[in-house]
Amino acid sequence: MDFIAEGFLKALHLIFSGNAEIFAIARLSLAVSLAATALAVLAGVPLGSWIAVKKFPLKKLLIALVNTGMGLPPVVAGLVVMLFLARSGPLGFLNWLYTPKGMIIAQFIIALPIITALSISAMQSVDPKFYQQVLTLGASDWQAIKVCLKEIRLTVLAAVIAGFGRLVAEVGAVMIVGGNIRHQTRMLTTATVMETQMGNFDMAIAIGLVLLTLGFIVNLALTLIQQNKVLAR
Amino acid sequence: MKNLKLFTAVLAAVLSFGCQEKPAPQSVVRLATTTSVRDTGLLDVLTDAFQKDGKHTLQAIAVGSGQAMQLGKTGEADILWVHSPDDEAQFVAEGYGTDRTTFLHNDFVLLGPASDPAKVKGTKKAAEAFAKIAAAKATFVSRADKSGTHKKELKLWDAAKVKPSAEFYIEAGQGMAGTLSIAKEKKAYVLADRSTYLAMEKNVGLEIVSEGDDALINRYSLILVNPAKFPKVNTEGAQAFFGFVLSAPAKELIEKFGVKKYGQQLFFYDYRIKSDYQLK
Numbered sequence: 001m002d003f004i005a006e007g008f009l010k011a012l013h014l015i016f017s018g019n020a021e022i023f024a025i026a027r028l029s030l031a032v033s034l035a036a037t038a039l040a041v042l043a044g045v046p047l048g049s050w051i052a053v054k055k056f057p058l059k060k061l062l063i064a065l066v067n068t069g070m071g072l073p074p075v076v077a078g079l080v081v082m083l084f085l086a087r088s089g090p091l092g093f094l095n096w097l098y099t100p101k102g103m104i105i106a107q108f109i110i111a112l113p114i115i116t117a118l119s120i121s122a123m124q125s126v127d128p129k130f131y132q133q134v135l136t137l138g139a140s141d142w143q144a145i146k147v148c149l150k151e152i153r154l155t156v157l158a159a160v161i162a163g164f165g166r167l168v169a170e171v172g173a174v175m176i177v178g179g180n181i182r183h184q185t186r187m188l189t190t191a192t193v194m195e196t197q198m199g200n201f202d203m204a205i206a207i208g209l210v211l212l213t214l215g216f217i218v219n220l221a222l223t224l225i226q227q228n229k230v231l232a233r
Numbered sequence: 234m235k236n237l238k239l240f241t242a243v244l245a246a247v248l249s250f251g252c253q254e255k256p257a258p259q260s261v262v263r264l265a266t267t268t269s270v271r272d273t274g275l276l277d278v279l280t281d282a283f284q285k286d287g288k289h290t291l292q293a294i295a296v297g298s299g300q301a302m303q304l305g306k307t308g309e310a311d312i313l314w315v316h317s318p319d320d321e322a323q324f325v326a327e328g329y330g331t332d333r334t335t336f337l338h339n340d341f342v343l344l345g346p347a348s349d350p351a352k353v354k355g356t357k358k359a360a361e362a363f364a365k366i367a368a369a370k371a372t373f374v375s376r377a378d379k380s381g382t383h384k385k386e387l388k389l390w391d392a393a394k395v396k397p398s399a400e401f402y403i404e405a406g407q408g409m410a411g412t413l414s415i416a417k418e419k420k421a422y423v424l425a426d427r428s429t430y431l432a433m434e435k436n437v438g439l440e441i442v443s444e445g446d447d448a449l450i451n452r453y454s455l456i457l458v459n460p461a462k463f464p465k466v467n468t469e470g471a472q473a474f475f476g477f478v479l480s481a482p483a484k485e486l487i488e489k490f491g492v493k494k495y496g497q498q499l500f501f502y503d504y505r506i507k508s509d510y511q512l513k
Contacts, residue, residue: 087465088307097309098263098292179294182277197411198272199436 003201010202011209019206026210029188030218032100032174033167036107040115040163043108045156048119049145053131063120069113074106078173081106085177098179103187106173111163118159122152157226161219168215188214262470264293265302265310267381267453268408271295273432273499275490282486283477289470297408299379305329305456308463311471313456314478316381316426321454330456336479336504337453337487341385342427343443344413345371346420353422353442360392362443367395372421376412377404381451386424389448413437426451428499431491453500455479481506 014022051062083089085097085105096102126148134144149156171189178185180194188211195204270276271293280291294304298315305313306329313330315321325333343362345353351369356362366373367390375397376383390397403419405412409429416423417438427444430437455475460468477483484502491499 086307087309087463092465095261098294179292181292181294182280184290184292194410197408197414199410199414199417199433201436 007201007205011206014202014206015209022207022210024183025186025188025191025207026214028100028186029168029211030214032103032187033107033164033170034218036104036167037111037115037160037164039104039108040111041160044112044115044163045119045149045159046142046145048116049123049149050141051116052120052123053128053141053145053148063117066113066117066120070117072110072113073172074110074170075172075176077109078106078176081109081173082176097177098181098185100178100185102177103174103185106177107167107170110170110173111167114166115159115163118162119156122155122159123148125155126151154226154229157222157229161222161226164218164222165215168211168218259288259290260467260470260473261290261292262467262474263309263311264291264314264474265300265304265312266293266295266314267298267301267316268295268410269316269382269426269429270314270453272408272410273428273491274494275428275487275500278486278490279478279483282482283474289473291474295408297376297378297380297383299381299383302329305458308458308466311458311467312474313458314453315456316451316453317384318452318454320384321456324456328462329459331459332475333454333456334475334479334504335452335454337500337502339427339451339500340444341382341424341449341451342430342441343422343449344416344425344430344437344439345422345442347440348420349440349442351422356443357446359389359443359446359448363389363393364395366422367393367397367401370401372401372403372419373397374403374405374412374416374419374421374423376409376424377406378408380408382409382424382426385449385451389424392448413439428491431495431497431499434495479504479506 051059051066081102082097084091085094085102086092087097096105130151131144131148134147135141139147169189171193174185174187175190175193178187178190180186180190188207192204192207192211195201195207266276272295276293276295280293283289283291294301294310296304298317298320301310301313301315302317302320302324304310305324321333324330343353343359345351351366351371353362353365356365375386403415403421405415407415409425410433412423413425413429413433414437415421422442423439430441455478457471457475458466460466484504484506487500487502488498491497
């Protein structure tokens with residue numbers, strides 16, 4: 001039991017003494033996961049909305065595929081991205097393997113189906129008549145989608161929270177694509193794995209605590225925005 | 234629209250905050266190496282010294298020697314630092330690498346729980362120790378990741394003329410540190426390189442039960458990935474790191490490494506330096 005309490009105390013000491021390396025790692029984790037979430041929102045929300053309002057053949061199959069993608073194992077995403085970014089792979093000329101850019105791509109692929117699928121169901125919760133009505137007022141497809149998105153922005157925000165939560169906690173893809181290189185691609189999750197294996201439990205607990213705190217702060221911010229909007233209605 | 238602008242601004246701020254770009258594009262050298270070099274902390278020391286001149290960035294991927302050589306075989310890495318002599322010879326013979334230079338050694342140790350259920354303590358010959366473990370069916374944790382340590386372990390089972398059976402043989406599939414942690418929890422025997430063991434000694438709770446056999450020597454080599462085979466290899470960068478490691482300043486760093494922290498030298502440099510490479 002002692003080593004847990006001891007590890008915890010040492011962890012607190014590491015955090016409050018301002019261990020520069022832990023904070024650099026936290027900064028990178030935050031930047032990569034936020035960037036990937038942002039890109040996934042930019043692509044996934046319009047895509048999901050479009051799938052929701054349009055009628056086309058095999059639509060149900062496509063939605064089923066997107067829903068399946070929500071459970072995409074990060075290690076599989078990581079493996080595929082790694083193979084593509086490898087020097088001998090089709091995107092090798094980018095030189096993005098073992099860089100933060102590569103990790104953002106991998107996390108983008110993980111978040112995209114989540115945000116798309118949640119956007120689809122959010123958009124489908126809008127009364128189709130409302131969408132048709134906006135169209136008859138002379139709006140284009142995208143203008144109508146925009147109007148509808150305004151109605152469901154709270155649900156979309158929930159999708160963003162879900163996406164970010166998944167990414168910041170994810171270890172498999174960033175381990176494969178990033179390589180856990182010190183000062184370059186070491187993330188909070190990969191550092192936790194490494195320190196745990198080394199038996200440095202104090203360091204592992206410290207990094208784990210930072211990870212939890214980080215997730216909490218970002219989610220708190222997003223939730224505040226969401227709830228303020230609820231009250232503003 | 235306002236939201237989108239705010240969103241973009243936040244995104245830009247986060248990106249500039251997180252990915253603090255290093256000034257000027259440098260030559261990125263990709264080194265594939267073994268976990269022992271990283272887990273002991275030697276890699277950090279050498280990386281800092283190598284990057285000091287500001288011309289190169291070392292991108293060191295610490296995996297087992299087997300995986301490191303796989304990265305060499307696909308031209309993913311520019312230079313290898315590995316410890317699996319038989320595989321290295323084959324790697325060079327097949328034309329994937331050049332200039333293989335064995336420059337460093339330490340040794341493997343057989344670790345076990347203090348209770349020593351297989352009564353291995355005091356056994357000088359490593360193969361004999363392995364035979365005793367098999368005979369007692371005492372739990373043994375294997376790296377099982379085609380690393381240099383794993384290859385050495387397989388050789389020792391061969392020498393002991395035993396084929397380890399699943400009832401006492403745990404295949405971890407992890408790096409040295411991860412495998413040691415499993416061995417600690419399972420109170421098992423495990424083969425480890427001495428440097429990782431010393432680096433983790435306070436956490437690992439296992440004792441050395443057999444050491445000193447010639448069969449337990451652990452030799453590390455540098456290999457340049459053959460640019461004739463893989464045109465994308467950073468030849469200039471790989472040669473710069475090669476030259477740096479085989480220089481007097483690196484030798485000094487390596488020989489001093491760990492003496493203060495662990496009370497003994499972890500890696501023994503045995504390359505005779507010819508060039509007059511200078512650290513700037």
